[in-house]
Amino acid sequence: MVLALLAGVAGCGGPGSSGDVDPAESPGPTESTGPTEPAESTESILGDALPPGSSGALVAGRGTTMDLCQGWGDPDPGSGEGAGCDTVFDIGSMTKQFTAAAVVRLDMDGQIEVSDPLGDHLPDVPADKRSVTIEQLLTHSSGFLDSLGADDEPLTRDAFLREALGSELLSRPGSTYLYSNVGYSLLTAVIEEASGQDYEAYLAEHLFTPAGMTSTGYLLPDWSKTQVAGQYDAEGRARGTPLDQPWADDGPYWNLRGNGGLLSTPRDMFGWHVALLGDAVLDDDAKRELFEPRVREEPDETYYAYGWVVDDPDDPSILWHNGGNGWSYGEIARDPAGDTFVFWVANRSAGDGWDLGEDGGGVTSALFERLAKTGETAADS
Numbered sequence: 001m002v003l004a005l006l007a008g009v010a011g012c013g014g015p016g017s018s019g020d021v022d023p024a025e026s027p028g029p030t031e032s033t034g035p036t037e038p039a040e041s042t043e044s045i046l047g048d049a050l051p052p053g054s055s056g057a058l059v060a061g062r063g064t065t066m067d068l069c070q071g072w073g074d075p076d077p078g079s080g081e082g083a084g085c086d087t088v089f090d091i092g093s094m095t096k097q098f099t100a101a102a103v104v105r106l107d108m109d110g111q112i113e114v115s116d117p118l119g120d121h122l123p124d125v126p127a128d129k130r131s132v133t134i135e136q137l138l139t140h141s142s143g144f145l146d147s148l149g150a151d152d153e154p155l156t157r158d159a160f161l162r163e164a165l166g167s168e169l170l171s172r173p174g175s176t177y178l179y180s181n182v183g184y185s186l187l188t189a190v191i192e193e194a195s196g197q198d199y200e201a202y203l204a205e206h207l208f209t210p211a212g213m214t215s216t217g218y219l220l221p222d223w224s225k226t227q228v229a230g231q232y233d234a235e236g237r238a239r240g241t242p243l244d245q246p247w248a249d250d251g252p253y254w255n256l257r258g259n260g261g262l263l264s265t266p267r268d269m270f271g272w273h274v275a276l277l278g279d280a281v282l283d284d285d286a287k288r289e290l291f292e293p294r295v296r297e298e299p300d301e302t303y304y305a306y307g308w309v310v311d312d313p314d315d316p317s318i319l320w321h322n323g324g325n326g327w328s329y330g331e332i333a334r335d336p337a338g339d340t341f342v343f344w345v346a347n348r349s350a351g352d353g354w355d356l357g358e359d360g361g362g363v364t365s366a367l368f369e370r371l372a373k374t375g376e377t378a379a380d381s
Helices: 002-006 042-049 092-108 134-138 157-166 181-195 199-208 266-277 284-291 361-380
Strands: 055-062 065-072 319-324 329-334 340-348
Touching (some): 042 065, 042 361, 092 134, 092 181, 092 284, 134 181, 199 266, 266 329, 266 340, 329 361, 340 361
Antiparallel strands (some): 055 065, 319 329, 329 340
C-alpha cells in the first residue's frame, strides 16, 4: 500500500529557503513560478501510475509552495470540461479528517474535551454506550458497527441516532480497532450539539473560511454546474455528479454525513494543508492532538490518529487517508512537518483490469518522488 511505497521519499526536504512564506502570516498558498514548476503534463509525470481510461485531478507541493495542480484524462462528455485545479470532486472518507479537526477545534475552544463520554453530549444514550468517549469515536475504537445501511438511504438525524444508539456494540469500547462510519456520524451530531450550529456551517466558519477554502462543503459553496465532476463506474457508464445522488435538502443523509461525501477541489485541499502549517485554524497543541498515532489498525502495522492514518508511531514519516464511493477514489498525504503534500482524486476509479482503490498508492508515491526531485533541483539552483 501507499505507506510502504512512500517511506523512502517522505523525508525529502521542503523548500526551506528564505523566500518561503510564513504560513502563520500567509493568506494562502503560493504557486511555484521558478525552475521547480513542471512543464510536463500530469500523464507524463505519473506515467504508468495512471491507467488508461482514468480521469481526475491532483495537487502537490512543498511547504506553502504549490508545485503542481492539474487534471488528467479526457474531458467529461457530459459537460465537455476537462478536470483541473478547481474541479469539484467527492473526497469520500477524507471527510473524516475535517470532522476530526472540527472536534479538536471545539476542544481547543473549551467547548468539549475528547475524553468526554458520549452521554455528556447526546441525549438518551443507553447505559452500555454512555461511557464511550469522543476519542474512541475518533480512533475507531468505540465498538460501534461500520454502517447502518447504504449512503443514500433516507435516514434523518433523529432516525440515525435512534438506530446507532440502539445497535449492539461489536467490542468493548477502547479494546479493539473497528473502522466505523457510524462513529464519525455520531461525532457529527456531537459537533452540532456542542457548537449549536449545523455541521457544514460549523466547518465553513471555523475551518474552511480561515483556510481560504471557498469550494469545499456539501451545499453551501456556490459551484457552477460544470464545475462539479461527473462520476463513472468500472464500465465507463455515467453515474451523475455527487450532487445528482439522493440527498436531503441540507446535505447527505446521515449514513454518510460527517464520515464521507464532502466535495472539494485540489486548490482548496492545498489551502487546507497550508492552514495546517499555521495557526489560523488549529494551534500547535491542537495539531499535535490531531496527528498523534493512537490505535493500531490491526492486523495492519499502521496506526489511526484523529481522522489520519500514521505509518509508524515511533518515527512517523507519512500521514494519510483515502476515500472512495465506488466511482470516485482519492488520497491525501503529507509528511509530519508539512514539507511535502499530495492530494489526488479520480472520478473514474476502476476499469478493465485496473482499480485505483487497490493500486492508487503508486500515484501518491510518484507524486512524492516528483517533489523530491524538484526539491533537489531547487536546492542545486
